[in-house]
Amino acid sequence: MKRIGIMTSGGDSPGMNACIRAVVRAGVHYKLEVFGIRNGYQGMIDDEIHLLESKDVANIIQYGGTILKTARCSDFMEKAGRKKAFENLKKHGIEGLIVIGGNGTYTGAMHLNREHGIPILGCPGTIDNDLSGTDYTIGFHTSINTAVDAIDKIRDTADSHHRVFFVEVMGRHSGHIALHAGIAGGAEGIFLPERDNEFETIIEKYVKRTRQKEFSIYIVAEGETEGNAYEIAERFKALHPDADCRVTVLGHVQRGGSPTSEDRILASRLGTHAVKGITEGFSNHAVGIVNQEVEFTPFEKAIFDKKDINNKLWEMNAILGK
Numbered sequence: 001m002k003r004i005g006i007m008t009s010g011g012d013s014p015g016m017n018a019c020i021r022a023v024v025r026a027g028v029h030y031k032l033e034v035f036g037i038r039n040g041y042q043g044m045i046d047d048e049i050h051l052l053e054s055k056d057v058a059n060i061i062q063y064g065g066t067i068l069k070t071a072r073c074s075d076f077m078e079k080a081g082r083k084k085a086f087e088n089l090k091k092h093g094i095e096g097l098i099v100i101g102g103n104g105t106y107t108g109a110m111h112l113n114r115e116h117g118i119p120i121l122g123c124p125g126t127i128d129n130d131l132s133g134t135d136y137t138i139g140f141h142t143s144i145n146t147a148v149d150a151i152d153k154i155r156d157t158a159d160s161h162h163r164v165f166f167v168e169v170m171g172r173h174s175g176h177i178a179l180h181a182g183i184a185g186g187a188e189g190i191f192l193p194e195r196d197n198e199f200e201t202i203i204e205k206y207v208k209r210t211r212q213k214e215f216s217i218y219i220v221a222e223g224e225t226e227g228n229a230y231e232i233a234e235r236f237k238a239l240h241p242d243a244d245c246r247v248t249v250l251g252h253v254q255r256g257g258s259p260t261s262e263d264r265i266l267a268s269r270l271g272t273h274a275v276k277g278i279t280e281g282f283s284n285h286a287v288g289i290v291n292q293e294v295e296f297t298p299f300e301k302a303i304f305d306k307k308d309i310n311n312k313l314w315e316m317n318a319i320l321g322k
């Protein structure tokens with residue numbers, strides 16, 4: 001193998017640049033030419049493919065976002081789109097691919113590999129941390145820190161005004177961000193899709209604790225099945241009309257910003273091992289770090305095995321969030 005491609009796809013996450021840098025520099029180490037594909041699978045279809053040299057990835061490790069840009073691409077969901085993309089890869093002599101992204105990115109890679117045989121490895125890049133085969137995904141730590149910083153600020157004003165805040169954090173179908181940000185932010189309660197009946201539990205606790213403390217912060221995962229932060233606040237208000245409730249939706253601020261050192265190191269390790277793996281003949285797998293060791297997990301398993309939240313943290317929060 002002489003030439004590989006590198007691409008970011010789906011929602012961006014802080015640390016993607018550190019991963020691109022690692023792939024390019026490890027590529028140089030393993031005597032490969034690395035081609036950057038801009039704008040995700042759409043750029044593969046539109047032939048936005050250019051050689052990346054070591055100097056092109058200098059001074060990017062500290063930046064959020066992705067220098068290769070990203071996209072969610074519906075054309076790539078069709079066989080015809082994937083065929084066109086593969087023809088472009090062939091035209092540039094690209095014999096292997098490394099993709100950085102989440103569920104949708106891995107699904108696209110799996111189909112491309114099945115239909116055209118090109119070896120592909122994936123690096124988990126999503127703030128949601130919802131991919132199996134890795135303890136953490138690139139961007140997760142940074143997004144928690146952003147959320148916690150916001151929660152600390154909300155705590156100041158909640159305290160001053162004796163208010164009840166419902167803070168919605170990202171996580172399309174998962175509560176990893178909510179759980180970690182909730183614990184680090186000292187929240188009184190956390191709502192997430194992986195667990196049920198949080199509303200009853202927090203109401204019970206709220207009734208018990210109003211005498212001791214005069215404000216509360218509840219974290220709601222975007223994918224919570226009991227409703228979004230506004231709906232949960234309404235239900236709360238109906239039971240406690242005297243409570244002065246406010247809702248804050250943190251939204252896309254959680255996707256940006258300079259990556260934490262954890263994310264930079266994780267991204268560097270994953271990118272380097274992806275290149276090493278592809279030179280050793282690995283394909284159709286996601287690279288991850290499990291218990292500090294590098295692991296390769298088949299795309300199918302990484303996509304479909306639902307990664308549960310850390311139950312020990314969840315149980316601990318029931319003790320601490322009073």
Ligand code: F6P
Nearest residue numbers: 011126127128170171172222255
């Ligand atoms: O998958 C990452 C994520 O940030 C989710 O938490 C969120 O639901 C989604 O992306 C938002 O996507 P978009 O930026 O396309 O609105």
